[in-house]
Amino acid sequence: MNLRKKFDIPSSSVITIAGTVGIGKSTMTNALANALNFRTSFEKVDTNPYLDKFYEDFDRWSFHLQIYFLAERFKEQKRIFEYGGGFIQDRSIYEDTGIFAKMHYEKGTMNPTDYETYTSLFDAMVMTPYFPHPDLLIYLEGSLDDILARIKVRGRPMEQQTPIEYWTEMHRRYENWINQFNACPVLRLNINEYDLIQSEESIEPIVERISSFINHTKKVRRV
Numbered sequence: 001m002n003l004r005k006k007f008d009i010p011s012s013s014v015i016t017i018a019g020t021v022g023i024g025k026s027t028m029t030n031a032l033a034n035a036l037n038f039r040t041s042f043e044k045v046d047t048n049p050y051l052d053k054f055y056e057d058f059d060r061w062s063f064h065l066q067i068y069f070l071a072e073r074f075k076e077q078k079r080i081f082e083y084g085g086g087f088i089q090d091r092s093i094y095e096d097t098g099i100f101a102k103m104h105y106e107k108g109t110m111n112p113t114d115y116e117t118y119t120s121l122f123d124a125m126v127m128t129p130y131f132p133h134p135d136l137l138i139y140l141e142g143s144l145d146d147i148l149a150r151i152k153v154r155g156r157p158m159e160q161q162t163p164i165e166y167w168t169e170m171h172r173r174y175e176n177w178i179n180q181f182n183a184c185p186v187l188r189l190n191i192n193e194y195d196l197i198q199s200e201e202s203i204e205p206i207v208e209r210i211s212s213f214i215n216h217t218k219k220v221r222r223v
């Protein structure tokens with residue numbers, strides 16, 4: 001059954017899934033796209049030419065990786081626009097700057113000139129009225145222990161070799177970041193409230209919450 005029609009979600013909606021590494025964004029992206037009959041926009045991890053090198057040497061590759069991600073996400077944004085919406089997006093563009101680039105700059109693994117170049121490019125491309133923001137950002141949250149367990153189970157080699165302090169710092173930054181995020185409406189979901197692996201049906205109550213959120217936000221915007 002197409003839950004999009006049942007819960008009256010506009011077919012042009014763009015929903016982006018945010019949250020720290022390993023929390024379950026890709027799993028949620030697939031489940032929601034399936035339930036709503038939407039297209040997906042994924043981060044390319046396996047074909048990313050910088051990611052392995054980046055995890056081996058943050059200082060050397062952090063700028064290259066950020067530029068690569070920015071270009072990829074912008075191309076995806078264009079694709080979403082050309083289709084007229086109807087997409088679930090795995091990770092928002094806002095996390096690249098608000099979490100990753102900022103963290104590497106503040107920790108000293110991206111030099112100040114590179115950070116300045118990156119942020120001015122990001123602001124010129126994204127933080128303008130010409131860039132359509134998503135209709136909804138779904139923020140996935142959970143405990144650090146649960147997230148570390150998921151990173152371990154997934155087993156990407158470069159993430160296994162990364163010190164736990166990196167994930168701890170990222171988890172802390174995500175909490176602060178979401179508390180001040182205001183580029184689009186946010187729906188928070190705790191990963192203990194659903195289990196898409198054990199039960200596919202657990203997507204339905206989530207779609208229902210998305211529907212009331214999107215339709216309520218629409219009404220508020222009209223007033």
Ligand SMILES: Nc1ncnc2c1ncn2[C@@H]1O[C@H](COP(=O)(O)OP(=O)(O)O)[C@@H](O)[C@H]1O
Pocket residue numbers: 019020021022023024025026027028150151153154194195196197
């Ligand atoms: N609801 C869930 N319950 C248990 N494990 C999950 C759940 N959602 C995702 N996972 C597992 O957690 C790991 C990370 O999920 P993934 O969707 O790849 O995260 P992300 O895209 O945020 O990095 C994967 O091994 C996935 O199978």
Ligand SMILES: Nc1ncnc2c1ncn2[C@H]1C[C@H](O)[C@@H](COP(=O)(O)O)O1
Pocket residue numbers: 019020021022025026043045051065066069091095096097100101159
């Ligand atoms: N902007 C980014 N900077 C550094 N690393 C990033 C960025 N965006 C994603 N990543 C990394 C983190 C993970 O190792 C992979 C995929 O992310 P995931 O949260 O598992 O989808 O890319």
